[in-house]
Amino acid sequence: MLTTLAIANYRSIRKLIIPLSQLNIVTGANGSGKSSLYRALRLLAFTAQGRLIAALADEGGLQSTLWAGPETISAAVRQGMHPPQGTRRNEPVNLKLGFCTGQLGYAIDLGLPSPSASMFGADPAIKRECIWSGAFLRAAGLLVDRKNWGVHTRAADGSWRQMTENLSPFDSMLAELADPHAAPEMLTLRELIRSWRFYDHLRTDIDAPARRVQIATHTPVLSADGASLASTWQTICEIGDADGLKEAVSDAFPGAMVGVQPVGNGLQIMMRQHGLLRALSAAELSEGTLRYLLCIAALLSPRPPALIVLNEPETSLHPDLLPALARLIIKASGESQIVVVSHSTRLVAALEREGGATTIALEKEYGETLVQGVHTLEQPSWRWPKRRTGLRRLDRPQLFLSQQ
Structure with missing residues (x-):
């Protein structure tokens, strides 16, 4: 079961860290960010299928999917003292996705491609991928680490071993690499993610x-x-x-x-x-x-499957059918973790009352998607992997990491 979902700089989501239970409801007013959260989950699923970059291209490319607001929103802006303003960036351009199951965690960081002569220069590049053990990322729990082209795994004695030094910047290690002896955690997460099912176009x-x-x-x-x-x-x-x-x-x-x-x-x-x-x-x-x-x-x-995500399953249903739909979803949650994206108050109420569902109510504040009533300090513990800076590949003179 996923215990934590983390998203940064994707569409209306600047930074969101959400706790998940066996049965979850994502709700909120139109335009609050429900679709962005749903799409972020889909993108995570595409990492294990080798379709992540293509999926971003279908959405208009990395630049079209990035958070469009300022890097930080000051207290003065939130208090209405002055409008949001752009400032000099402190971090490289990035779109980050991740989750944790309590036993294993995964995060991916996408950024701008390195300058090159390629005609595919608009493709985002995967800068960092990590798999770790435990509830959040820490150095002692890191199991598999991908930095730009190289992927390394931690051996039983604590030493690091190289899996590859030539992974393409547009390929996720989850989709491209398989070694049940050197990285069994990678195979575990790959099969977990590939079992996820999404229903939004019935x-x-x-x-x-x-x-x-x-x-x-x-x-x-x-x-x-x-x-x-x-x-x-x-x-x-x-x-x-x-x-x-x-x-x-x-x-x-x-x-x-x-x-x-x-x-x-x-x-x-x-x-x-x-x-x-x-x-x-x-x-x-x-x-x-x-x-x-x-x-x-x-x-x-x-x-x-391990996870079923339903996007507005109440569409076209008569209101009298919603209690029966809620009971059907509750029964299915006994076998699979379920996330329901819905704006039907009747369905939400039935799932809360009869199934004890966790409700994630979204709202917008200065264009940013937030969870209602949840302070930053109340979010689950989460740490994003940092990028390696100042790295150059001498054997690839046409590529430079000026974008980190």
């Missing part, structure tokens, strides 16, 4: 893939857009919690039953509702009903 429109007949194949994990709904549903029936499926449907739609019907070499979802003479196919279901079925398939997977 399609329920008239042309949604979930409404069509799908090829019959074992599918224990619902696809990100929900296209594999019928196959996932049948897989859960055969190797997962079939009774849980029935209970979840009955909780939201009393008297209704959902099954899977073969069509040629494919499958389609069929729903029989109380009072109707025939079952309805997925193509005939309302957007709200289809979305709820998608949530059931996502949350009752026979292969529960």
